[in-house]
Amino acid sequence: MHAINYESPKTIDEAVKLLAAHGEKARPLSGGTDLLIQLRAGTRRPDFVVDIKHIADLCKISFSAQHGLSLGAAVPCLEIHENPHLRRHYPGLTEAAHLIGSLQIQSRATVGGNLCNGSPAADTTPALIALGAMARIAGPGGERTVPVEGFCLSPGRTVLKPGELLVEFQIPAPAKYSSDAYLRFIPRNEMDIAVVGVGVALTLDPANDHVVAARIALGAVGPTPIFATQAVQALVGKKLDDAAIANAGTLAIAAATPIDDMRGTAEYRRHVVGVLTRRALAIAATRAKASA
């Protein structure tokens, strides 16, 4: 590995100053489970590594039933999964956090890092998109907020400009009769990168099983995570029966633009998008009904 400098600022301001001062030569270090591998492989060669885990605001989880969830970008995945409130109100997100790598990885890896790494296969990103999460970004020019589905631009590239730092996710409070689910397909039972990931969030009308609101996001089947808007539009206002679920699966497949690689063929991935969308919708529906 090339030589690096290590900095560990205590505040967002300090971090932004450091990042802005060094521009492309600086890279924030969160859990490090992707960054250290990239440094060793030489695929990223920053001169400055800025450890953001000493910034208190980035390590906070705050949840209220009224305001929803503020999730610091540097909270490790295991802490998310261990949080009983999050497990109850955002089971899909906590599942996604609990699927990343091993427990050793989850002890370090963060949802913010997962997103900023820009991999289309990031497990937590579809779960965040499904929940309608917003990414709060601090920068030399002040703050801005971006919907997570608009965060990734291409593999490894995001909307973050030099000097900018992802601070937290803002996730709306769960509506009544709503829930989420995240499923991914991997060849083994653990330790693999998603071949396909599907996150869904649903709000149901308990009187007639109609879909009040829905969001579906797909991972690993395009250059960025995909927000499957047509699949969602087809669901809203409809009764969530087998035919509606099957139709949503078909429309999710249509939204996917996968490639052939060592993790699966495009053909296979499209098929599995349909399978997981159907399964995830069924799980989210069951949870939504049980949530009240």
Add this chain to the structure above:
Amino acid sequence: MVHKVIVETTINGDPVELLCEPRQSLLEVLRDELDLTGSKEGCLTGDCGACTVIVDGRAVCSCLMLGAEAAGKHITTVEGLANGATLHVLQQKFLEHASLQCGICTPGFLMSAKALLDHNPNPTEGEIRYALAGNLCRCTGYDKIVKAVVDAARHGVGASQHGKVPTESTAEVTRDILEREKR
């Protein structure tokens, strides 16, 4: 010019002050600077778990953490597992169950198992297999490793704290796995 950094940390209960290059991983610092070679390098990508150590109560891959990040942390390595000349119950059970063949993965498995039992003294077999899934063993097929951890929980760590015996058949574990996929 890149400067070395001074890191004050606690390793196996002892305060340690060390000087390292920022690019050195915790694994490198342990092995190359402190001569704690019990933590092994198998992949440097977090996929094999041979370098697992416990940092502030959590199992982590020491290859994916910088030495500089160890500042202020409490770190336990395999060298700190035994109590003096008395083996930890996990070490003893690994020996009794012939849970190691070549032994290169053993330190990592011991640390993952310790992190599990510290949090959950009475894990089911499914929980044990999940907690150890980040540690690859190529020799044993895992059978004797899992049995040793079950035994350690039953007769050691778990028994002393709760006296509850975890019971679960392999068929139940497999069912859990299948459920997880399909749910």
Add this chain to the structure above:
Amino acid sequence: MAASTNGTEYKIIGTRPIRHDGVDKVTGRAKYGADYTFPGMLFGKVLRSPHAHALIKSINTEKARALPGVKAIVTSADLPKLADKMEAAGEQAINLNHLSMNILARGKVLYDGHAVAAVAATSGHIADEALRLIEVEYEVLPPVMLVDDAMKPGAPILLDSLRNKEDGPDQQTNVAAHMQFKRGDVNEGFKQADYIIEREFKTAMVHQGYIEPHNAVGIYNADGHATIYCSTQGTFVVRSLTAAVLGISEGKIKVVPAEIGGGFGGKTTVYLEPLSVLLSKLTGSPVKLTMTRAEVLRATGPTSGSTIRCKMGATKDGMLVAGQCWLAYEAGAFPGSPVGAGAMTILSPYNIPNILVDAYDVVVNRPKTAAYRAPGASNAAMASETVVDELAEKCGLDPIEFRLKNASHDGTPQTVGPPFKKIGMIETLEAIKNSEHYKSKLTGPNRGRGVASGFWFNVGLQSSATINVHTDGTVSVVIGSVDIGGTRAAQAMIAAEVLGVDINDVRPVVADTDSIGHTDVTGGSRTCFATGWAVYEAAQDIVRQLKERAAKLWEKKPEEVVFANGMLSPASGNGVKPMSLKELAPRLARTGGPIVGRATINARGVGPAFATTLVDLEVDPDTGKVQILRVTVAQDVGKAIHPAYVEGQMQGGTAQGIGWALNEEYFYDDKGILRNTGLLDYRMPTCLDLPAMETIMVEVPTPGHPLGVRGVGEVPIVPPPAAVANAIYRATGVRMLELPMSPPRLLKAMLKKRAASDSQAAAAD
């Protein structure tokens, strides 16, 4: 407590003592190769080819040498050019010229990851950065990645000088060898058959997957002697091959065995060892080289991918009458795939009167293959055991009954060599048939149960053993066999059993090449068989000397002293108190001095191994993913010295076989670049992927061996791929003919079958 074989009662053999190296290995104290450091030590790294096939036009090391901290850089120009000479290397022979060219490419790179240069620097990071500064100019050539392509006329040629007998001295080729084995007349045989099944199989290249990357520390002394510390399966192989590659005499090299973190055959050759000595010689400092995981996957191991056609015929009543096989194995960049072993094992579990087997060793632009646990046999068994399963179904017979009808036994002719002596194929089938697992019902949709058998030769080869008796009555057993999976304990148990001492009074020691006689690799399932035999004989040598000493004390002739149950006593009792080794040991000084027992062996009469594996699994009908529900393996283990470690071999081999069956494979892109260079995408099973592993040890002692030992390490990897394939067939109706049976492949086959049956149903409507 006491175990018995053939009426022999044992006190220690068959028990499960804690291994002697155990505490070191659970406390982190055991020293593996990468754990060694020496004052002033430098760190070495290897530059590797980014191309699958290219000419090296030039190598410029100037910028790299200028980097502060860089001490030496070597290329193949620094190695002597060797003739095409074959050198014995454990189980197989190696062409020294090819070996040298594999260690550092000479003029041409033959695979992605082929070593081109090596650097020594004051830190690993500096050495890494230096690699980036070495400028290599390549002329890229088209690669050839598959045996089927490499065998076609006009295929890109890897080795200009490679020839084979059939094509003659003028024809360049990628086919390094063609072997043929026959018995009877297959054409006549197939005429007698009521059912004939013929299938073509493809299996992917897979890696041994040891968790410890290769390593070596070389220390070259000014007096011309060198010492190598490394994790290897064979110190003597490292010594002879390193000496040959460097052009120095063997006696000038000492190899010290570090603990070894897995090998499975992959650590029976050299990669880094000669480089460590060469760099040490140039710098005057100790030099340590360790590989990254990517280097391990790109440039070491693997075992061959293959194309296999298998045709077998049976009569209606289920008797096999003919078998014809065609096997082509990827050798990697240099000749030497295990296709010969594949050919000689493929039909061995069965007594088939007419056989014809053709085998081709083919070079392709992939890393040179190395031995992997029963090399070549798993590929072959995938083919033959699937075809056998189909024939059993055709005949309307239970797959175990079909196998029992045809099973090899005492007197069955082998593909090559004399007929089998006492073997346990039938016994493993009976053990599975009588198991609770086989008798249990497998219920539920998408589930299936499959069975398959496997055969492996095992080897004998050379071993040495020394036993020292200490004055307190403890003994040390000194051997040259590296302990890769608990064999120290087994050797100690054999000595303790013969000498009648406590197992904890025996210290097993694995010695360096200067301190023990020649001992071949820990491989070929030979360690307990051959080294164990040497230890047994060395212990007998001790017993002989103990009798002499006791005779002296008792003023008798040695032949008048009896040694039984650990006690020396006069043959005719005259009131003398019997004496143990422990009691005699303090008196050795007064009866002639220390006692050292010695034995060497070139072990003959090796007992072949058979295993039968039973697998239950469930297939996700929507994704093609397979979950293994239950596994039982029955194996003829001859005589289990330490049953826990024998079970461990059975379980570990089965786990590797399941990985091979389901998800492990090398992915090369169209340019011949390896895409899965890490353990994220080279998918070995985790503990969540495998169930508990049930084992049934069947003990059919090897005739001729003093303890009946049979090698146990390799054969358990042979049946699993076919057992899994046969179970998938029962679960889905799909016959998988390609490894691995990964979710995309299986789903595709399932969807194809569903589409076919849907269209049939539509036609019927």
